[in-house]
Amino acid sequence: MKSDIIVIGGGASGMAAAICAARQGASVLILERMPKVGKKLLATGNGKCNFTNRYMNVKCYHSRRPERVKAVLDTFGQAAAEAFFSELGILAKEKGGYVYPNSMQAASVLDALRFELERLRVTTRTNVEVQGVRAKGKGFQIDAGEELFHCRRLILACGGRASQKLGSNGSGYRFASSLGHSIVPVVPALTGLKAGERVYKALAGIRTEAVLRLMIDGKTVDAHRGEIQFADYGISGIPVFQVSGQAAYGLLEGHQVQCMMDFFPDWSSETLIRFLKERMNRFQGRPGEVFETGLLNRKLMHECMKLVKVRENGFPGVEKLAEIMKHFPATIVESRGYDFAQVCAGGVDLKEISPADCESLLHPGLYIVGELLDADGICGGYNLQWAWSTGYLAGTAAGKECHASYRTN
Ligand SMILES: Cc1cc2nc3c(=O)[nH]c(=O)nc-3n(C[C@H](O)[C@H](O)[C@H](O)COP(=O)(O)OP(=O)(O)OC[C@H]3O[C@@H](n4cnc5c(N)ncnc54)[C@H](O)[C@@H]3O)c2cc1C
Structure with missing residues (x-):
């Protein structure tokens, strides 16, 4: 099966990336190992989804490269995230800086993302567990056991390894390092x-x-x-x-x-x-x-x-x-460990990622987003903000690139 863009992972960053890529006119396929997309999103903020914070500062994040975290947030920050969700129909409610959907239901945020994926005709394949990825020709080959997928641009949005029962199992680190990326040691964060x-x-x-x-x-x-x-x-x-x-x-x-x-x-x-x-x-x-x-x-x-x-x-x-x-x-x-952690600290070293569009500096056409990167926020909506910011930048850029290469081909 061949698509312009494949997104591995139907979590927060993967869905944002897929929407933004499809808005540029690219054909997009999401591969998700769980039976449904956005399982973790439903658990966020105790089911209420604290999706960003009005106090946005790079000091609210841990990373080996804070200047790159800042560059990403300066391009697509809290106001942009609220505007993105407002356009999808989500009325925001603020409580001491923490921003939630007015419904106070994470399901509304997931539904709004799903409706937009449907409107844009993004294909979502669930129960598909990617085993490995490799660069092939001008694109990438994705091995999902019984099936092989091909794409021109690949977005890794597999999350970390926190709360495995909600989907992310650490395989993204393996995919990124198999493509030559360095991984800052990963530890559980936001846990007891x-x-x-x-x-x-x-x-x-x-x-x-x-x-x-x-x-x-x-x-x-x-x-x-x-x-x-x-x-x-x-x-x-x-x-x-x-x-x-x-x-x-x-x-x-x-x-x-x-x-x-x-x-x-x-x-x-x-x-x-x-x-x-x-x-x-x-x-x-x-x-x-x-x-x-x-x-x-x-x-x-x-x-x-x-x-x-x-x-x-x-x-x-x-x-x-x-x-x-x-x-x-x-x-x-x-x-207390990964099973009880809300996020992982560490991940793909941001020195190898362009902060303008989250494209790999080692592999053109490869984009890495979300928790898989070496940036983790404190409690308060900062981790989802990071997922939206990186997903938006990568999806928009990958979508535009596909469009541009059609015109030149
Ligand atoms: C209980 C809990 C509460 C939280 N509350 C908040 C909150 O209120 N506010 C906040 O900002 N943050 C919160 N977080 C953190 C936030 O949910 C994460 O930082 C965010 O979801 C990361 O987004 P992501 O897209 O990078 O990864 P994920 O959302 O983890 O998505 C990754 C997806 O990739 C899929 N996947 C992984 N490997 C493969 C593979 N090999 N093949 C196919 N699919 C694969 C997974 O199944 C998953 O669906 C919370 C986390 C937890 C666990």
Whole structure:
């Protein structure tokens, strides 16, 4: 089977790329290994699809080549993504910068993309698992087991290897490297972190506000404020998600990785110590639980007291207690892994990709988009924005190229 353009992967970036290529008049075929396109899209934003963010800054992304991420976002950023979806009929709704469809249903975003694919007569083949790709003549040959496909331009939109059950299984990295691309080491990101301390089993289920600092070999490298969720394996919640990729790289490189949680981020240590001293005097002679009540989640406070007592072998001084309440440690032993990760950090090195159109600088006619590239965003719609931006640039350019080569042939 022969098409102008084949897109491997019917996820967010692949559907955007296919639409943009078909709008240029190219014949486009999407190959998708799952029974339906856009399975992951349906799971985004807890089913509500946080598809971009009004605060767009390159600092919200991790990549070895931030200047290239910026160049892509400067060409097709948040406003362009909202306009793209508005044209497809999606009314946007903003909540603290996070942008959702007004329906608050990810299915609306997927439906709008599907309707446009249908209108443009893009062919979608599902349950087709690509096994390998190779450059052949002036185009590419795609091996899908029992079938071979040929195209003039190829768009790799296979995603990373996060949440495999939703489709992406890491095969895109193999295809890109078989075509000569370098892969920046890939780790899970936007996921929970497993901690070595036994206290986490006792804290499972508790949620509390804190500032979380990520420390690599004793040095603070990042900090985020928000709700921490304790789990029997360790810690989760948005602040943990935001640092999880960097933590995974730290572990991969053999560093000591620790998270410190400050449960009283608005108070200095001195203020907290003063407060605890006054409280201790006020409740002197009363049962210990009177002192403990009403400061933090009861169980968390109790565990803080226990930790200090164990260390001090007796009733703690308030200084020690304040220290643990402002520096509650989690020694990170492992990331929660790909199955629970929302994205992958690392991927195809952007130094080998043109930021103007996501075309490979090694193979003309090959385009690489989405999570497969070495760029991952923090929580808040940044990863889908990256998928739309790269999909738009690659699809438009590949479509135009096909059109131009018809005219010259
Ligand atoms: C639970 C969850 C919630 C999320 N929430 C948000 C959110 O609210 N906002 C946000 O910005 N980001 C969110 N993300 C991240 C976001 O979904 C991804 O960054 C984005 O979907 C990546 O798009 P992509 O097109 O690169 O890859 P994907 O969407 O993963 O699509 C890749 C597609 O390629 C197909 N494929 C892979 N290999 C092959 C092959 N060999 N042959 C054929 N097909 C293949 C896969 O089946 C898949 O359909 C979330 C992720 C998860 C898991």
